């Protein structure tokens with residue numbers, strides 16, 4: 001069977017980011033498939049775990065992909081410090097001339113798509129562009145693992161994620177998609193009262209509450225005190241952020257000097273955006289619209305700014321306003337020259353951990369996976385990928401089995417199929433989710 005149909009039927013979306021549907025991504029014309037195994041967010045380890053424990057399944061998926069994409073070379077990109085992972089990868093890579101290893105330094109954000117493509121090709125994707133502009137498609141390790149499962153007839157119903165921070169049992173968890181965070185955190189054992197919770201990693205993750213559920217894109221759950229350095233800024237409102245920026249930004253330019261996209265040569269200078277919003281100079285559209293090319297990596301906010309300000313949060317806010325008003329990035333075309341200073345401005349991963357007080361949580365054995373968690377009830381969101389929500393194909397009261405299709409992507413749209421993650425009965429369907437209980 002056509003591999004794209006297998007991927008589409010299994011509901012596979014990018015497991016490492018915005019959840020772009022994989023069958024659409026692979027329809028493009030490309031000659032480099034870059035496997036992102038950088039795992040650069042501090043405290044998250046599930047991709048490393050998957051390589052160490054499921055390499056056969058991952059490389060089986062790659063072999064099959066290479067059959068269907070004859071002109072493609074695969075670049076497996078991981079950090080040179082991951083000795084255990086490299087020991088697993090090397091024998092597979094050495095026996096196939098179409099596989100190459102790309103070694104990354106221990107810096108952040110090594111796993112940013114633009115950065116990883118730069119490391120593979122030596123070229124910078126233009127601002128507002130895509131890896132495809134340089135003939136690349138980037139996929140996360142877990143996406144490949146899911147393709148391996150689909151080749152064995154298993155659609156995406158489970159998720160690997162890291163739970164870390166103020167919990168008794170930090171580690172890798174394999175859970176049914178749709179499991180509530182509250183239930184998961186009960187398993188992990190929160191050891192503080194009134195915690196703050198991040199979905200994702202400490203740098204790019206989103207502040208959420210425990211009513212959230214696991215999605216195909218959930219890479220991790222981090223728990224800490226609200227006063228913890230990785231939490232404090234996330235808990236401020238946009239109004240508070242703007243007010244503090246107006247009174248405290250010294251225009252020191254550190255945020256720009258360390259900005260990962262500025263260093264790739266992009267016309268993004270967060271200190272100018274901060275100046276513009278601080279002085280209410282909303283007429284400086286060219287400066288403000290550069291927020292559209294911010295990756296939200298968090299370096300400016302959580303590492304660079306000596307005043308504890310939030311350029312990333314302000315960029316995110318501006319992006320929403322600009323996108324809601326139909327403003328698109330209209331930058332230059334063609335490739336961009338990285339700035340000369342890029343080579344000595346990498347932000348060391350260890351320094352981020354120290355600065356954000358994360359080292360105390362960086363100590364679990366990634367092989368100690370916790371038991372599979374399959375709860376009594378799951379809430380399966382209809383939009384857990386880029387594009388349009390999936391359309392239910394079941395009704396309230398239907399009995400369903402784990403792995404059964406419950407919602408499909410609308411024909412002709414960007415979307416993905418959705419499958420039940422447990423055996424049970426459909427309890428409710430609304431515009432956001434299908435709830436299934438045992």
Ligand code: SF4
Nearest residue numbers: 249250252253255305
């Ligand atoms: S690093 Fe902070 S203080 Fe300096 S320009 Fe940027 S936002 Fe302003």
Ligand code: SF4
Nearest residue numbers: 259294295297298300
């Ligand atoms: S979050 Fe900050 S450092 Fe990262 S790309 Fe955006 S402006 Fe640059």
